[in-house]
Amino acid sequence: MTTSTDDRKIAVVTGASSGIGAASARALAGEGFTVFCAARRIDRLTELADEIGGVAIACDVTDQAQVDALAEAVGPRCDVLLNNAGGAFGQDPIETADVADWEQMYQINVAGSLRVTQALLGAIEQAHGAVIFITSTAAETAYEGGAGYCGAKSAERSMAGSLRLELAGRPVRVCEISPGMVRTDEFSLVRFEGDQAKADAVYAGVDQPLVAEDIAECVRWIATLSEYVNIDRLVIRPRAQASNWKVARS
Template sequence: MAALASSHDDRKIAVVTGASSGIGAASARALAGDGFKVFCAARRIDRLTELADQIDGVAIACDVTDQDQVDALAAAVGPRCDVVLNNAGGAVGQDPIETADVADWERMYQINVAGTLRVTQALLGAVEAAHGAFIFITSTAAETAYEGGGGYCGVKSAERFMAGSLRLELVGRPIRVCEVSPGMVHTDEFSLVRFGGDQAKADAVYAGVAEPLVAADIAEAVRWIATLPEHVNIDRLVIRPRAQAANWKVARD
């Protein structure tokens, strides 16, 4: 734990998982800019500390696949939490089902699904106490299947249905359950991680696309949802760049 925010403040509280890069880091900045005290959670504490220092937030080293670390995150946050951004996740590999590595699929499930479940369970009481919101970052991979996407489409679909089931189970209680489903977002790490550090393969994903989304575009949607009145629920917001009509239909130069 590092970079403790200023004490005795009365800011609303947000928790962002996967905050060390990409959509998570951008969302932490956007929420802080709107007055939230942001608990930045991820595995890479060095990056988190730098971010938290910049936004007057709190850096918490947290691997969402580790129950003890998730429990420590919840303890650090305390009894009230206005927003939880379930963002930690990612894709591993893009092999066809015929040759896919089961370990890749298990890793994706542990982060995207089981990890999101752990965080949601650990912070649900605090969110209810604040009449707050859970925001799930899923993906347009949950909209439809595509070649090489069996594993990632599967885990993001599971996360989507987790959010949907949670919304049904909590109806009548003061908790919003919202989902943001991004399409093609160009970040420094998502595709690079997916392809095991192969920069050429990562670059090919965005080749010829003049204006893919960037992390700040999704962060603005997160900020908007987080600041809506508590009676307004955004069940699902699908965001794609103009150049992407579907997962498989992208305008390229």
């Protein structure tokens, strides 16, 4: 891929303080990228940045001023943007769903990715770089209790598809990684407001759910492909998960 003027490849990873974001930051650093690790929890980011030789930037993607500050810190070139900041909140049916949960999901997953993409797009084009969206198999089809998250991730998928069409002929790759069941320390725990039993039940009896490093490997692969190779969408699930609703359990 094209490198910046000081011969460093630059990557920006949102939601880098844990899970897929932190694993992806490590994977990209291993390929020689200087990684700008962006998230709200600066203590975790500082530890990660020190580990990988990256840069910690406190950034809430729902705050335009913080996103603008991130873009200013990154500078005029960005080889890879990983739009990873996101999350699911609640799993209630539509009949009883909390509107605030839905609004939060749309603000982070959709509007947050929009803000960061807009802020860095010029730098990405300058570098002939790539925008990679982490969506979810929740965007593949609806499931009970998932309307809010399915909707948010479907909207993010539509954003990736529209951006790819709008930038046709310009030197920017627009790629999407759609993970299925990934066991991380926080995703399900956040979804169920800290209820460890509910979080553990998601993965109960499943033979080897994916881990964050599996998704990070996909990020690393896409990021290091030649600049003319676009991975429109990569769907990745554990072997035990045939679909959103069909999961083999012991």
